Every structure is written in structure tokens, then in C-alpha cells.
Amino acid sequence: MTASSPTVHVIDTGFHRPRFDAAYLLVHDGRAAFIDCGLNSSVPRLLQALERAGLGVEAVDWLILTHVHLDHAGGAGELMARLPQAGLLVHPRGARHMVDPTALVAGATAVYGAEEVERTYGTLRPVPADRVVEARDGLHVEVGGLRLRCLDAPGHARHHIVIHHEAERAFFTGDTFGLSYRELDGPSGPFILPTTTPVQFDPEALKASILRMLAAGPERMYLTHYGPVDNVERLAGELFEQIDAMVAIARGHADLAPGPRHAALVAALGRLYTERAAAAAVPCSEAEVLELLHMDIELNAQGLGVWLDREAASGR
Known part of the structure; x- marks a missing residue:
């Protein structure tokens, strides 16, 4: 504590x-x-x-x-x-x-x-x-x-x-x-x-x-x-930027089948976060950033996929 x-x-x-x-x-x-x-x-x-x-x-x-x-x-x-x-x-x-x-x-x-x-x-x-x-x-x-x-x-x-x-x-x-x-x-x-x-x-x-x-x-x-x-x-400004970037990434892969889409989302989110981490001069290598964020990238990709499916079902 x-x-x-x-x-x-x-x-x-x-x-x-x-x-x-x-x-x-x-x-x-x-x-x-x-x-x-x-x-x-x-x-x-x-x-x-x-x-x-x-x-x-x-x-x-x-x-x-x-x-x-x-x-x-x-x-x-x-x-x-x-x-x-x-x-x-x-x-x-x-x-x-x-x-x-x-x-x-x-x-x-x-x-x-x-x-x-x-x-x-x-x-x-x-x-x-x-x-x-x-x-x-x-x-x-x-x-x-x-x-x-x-x-x-x-x-x-x-x-x-x-x-x-x-x-x-x-x-x-x-x-x-x-x-x-x-x-x-x-x-x-x-x-x-x-x-x-x-x-x-x-x-x-x-x-x-x-x-x-x-x-x-x-x-x-x-x-x-x-x-x-x-x-x-x-930090709030950075969150807003990334929420918009994540939505854009998701919509850019909306036409893929679920399996390939998920893999593409994982890869694209990894690039988004490692690029931002490099720009912020975080004290970790790209590989270390991906390791630390591995679970979160996976869950965020799942969340974006479910959100895309929900949007498609609602006719948006």
C-alpha cells in the first residue's frame, strides 16, 4: 500500500x-x-x-x-x-x-x-x-x-x-x-x-x-x-484523440470477416500506441510497450469489433 x-x-x-x-x-x-x-x-x-x-x-x-x-x-x-x-x-x-x-x-x-x-x-x-x-x-x-x-x-x-x-x-x-x-x-x-x-x-x-x-x-x-x-x-485531450483514432481504425476494417478483422485491429492498435509512445519518449522499447499493453490491445480490439457489429446491426 x-x-x-x-x-x-x-x-x-x-x-x-x-x-x-x-x-x-x-x-x-x-x-x-x-x-x-x-x-x-x-x-x-x-x-x-x-x-x-x-x-x-x-x-x-x-x-x-x-x-x-x-x-x-x-x-x-x-x-x-x-x-x-x-x-x-x-x-x-x-x-x-x-x-x-x-x-x-x-x-x-x-x-x-x-x-x-x-x-x-x-x-x-x-x-x-x-x-x-x-x-x-x-x-x-x-x-x-x-x-x-x-x-x-x-x-x-x-x-x-x-x-x-x-x-x-x-x-x-x-x-x-x-x-x-x-x-x-x-x-x-x-x-x-x-x-x-x-x-x-x-x-x-x-x-x-x-x-x-x-x-x-x-x-x-x-x-x-x-x-x-x-x-x-x-491527458483528457490525448484520450479524445485516441478514441477518435481507434474509431477510425475500426471503421477502416469494417468490411473484413471477424477473424481477419480482429487480427488487423490488433496490429493497427499496436502501431497506434507504439507510435504515440515513441513520440512521448516513454522509457521503453517498442517491444516492451507491446508487451506491457498486450492484454489491453487484445481487449480493445475485441471491444472495437463488438462495437462495429452493433453499429452494423443498428443500420448506422
Whole structure:
């Protein structure tokens, strides 16, 4: 666990590789909240972070999920079973999946395969329905008197919220403000790229969600992948450029059959990101950039393919 401000602690959940997947512990006036939680295997790390902050499990008021993808929410049931006073706050579209995770497992299985889902995520524990609170747009909650505001933030997923930490002029963004790995920090600061998700990417909604956050004048974004970033206006501009570039790449390959199209999208996204990384003078070779972004390129290509199919089905 590392402290990034007097009230926010970054917790590496241990998923995939170091500094890939973060959860956050927010502490104020003897009370606490977790924001996202990683996997079942992440739960001991979160409880250790709480202990190091000098608090017991009874001090946690909320587990707040930005969305219910398993790298953010897979350990929610296991963690909630250890937090006797906490409520689970989640987008209305995601609430039922916390009470009955069957569809979450099925969706992950469709993307990764049953063996990989069992190996990585294990058995998801349901959360009792009376402990789940729907985070409707604009809902405010408090942690030790500290005010947090939940905003609906579609684009990466339709069940996504972002959480406005008003006192710090910051947002916990989940995947809405893209991903930025510390290994790729360059002379101008963080290197960032959008993340599409395999099934619900909506480029215009994603840009609108980013603009809505910018309207609040944030000075910092807390990303799940990975950690806090400043230079918010610059990074937002880079996200907009890349969302448009990714849409153009997808439309340029729309006439291909699914298999060749996916391969072409993977190759084109790799070129886009490595060219931008070189222009930003990131301290990695092209091969290292591709290795670090391998999983994200694959998922972004899947997301663009599903988005193209959805557009074709709608007659756009």
C-alpha cells in the first residue's frame, strides 16, 4: 500500500502483474471506504491496508464499485463478508450481479474461457441484497463526514460510475479515464490510452463522461490501471484523440470477416500506441510497450469489433 494523499491509499490488488490493478482505501476521521476491490485473492491485501491505516473492519462504511468487471469487483462478496458495517455501492445496472454473480461468470467465461476464469477469479461469493445500495446518478455518500458524489459514466460499460472526491478535486475513475501504467511515464508525465471493454464500448458516451468529469475541475484522477495521475487536461485531450483514432481504425476494417478483422485491429492498435509512445519518449522499447499493453490491445480490439457489429446491426 502507498499513500497518495492524507486520505487516499493506493493498494496493488496483485492481479496480473505489479502495478497493473489498483483498489483504493479512503480514510477520514476514523471511518473508511474501499473503492474497487480486485479479486478474491486481493482481499487479504485490502484488509492489511486497513490494518496499516490503524483501523479495524468495523470502521469501513462502504465498498464502492466503479463497475462490476471482475478485475474491479470479483472479490466484492469475499470482502463484504469481512466488513460487518459496510454497504456495497454500485451502479443500478450492476446491483443484481452482486446479488447473483452467475451472469458475471458467464460473461467472463465467454471472453477468457472457463479454465482461465476459475484459475484467476475462483468462485464469486454473492452479496446479500439488503447490503447492496444502488448508486444512482448524483447520489452523495459520506465517509467520516467526507463527501463523495457518484456520477453515471457510460462509455467503457453501461454499468459504470465515477466517484467525485470533492474535497480533493479528484475522481476515482475506474476505466472511464483510460489506463496509464507507471512503467510508461515519460518526460512529460503519464502516458495514457482508452480502454474499450469487449462488449459495451460507446465512443461518444465515453467522451461525454470524460467531459462531465472535466466540468467539475478535477486536479487528479485515480485510475484502476494504475494509480493517481495529474495533468488532467492534457491527458483528457490525448484520450479524445485516441478514441477518435481507434474509431477510425475500426471503421477502416469494417468490411473484413471477424477473424481477419480482429487480427488487423490488433496490429493497427499496436502501431497506434507504439507510435504515440515513441513520440512521448516513454522509457521503453517498442517491444516492451507491446508487451506491457498486450492484454489491453487484445481487449480493445475485441471491444472495437463488438462495437462495429452493433453499429452494423443498428443500420448506422
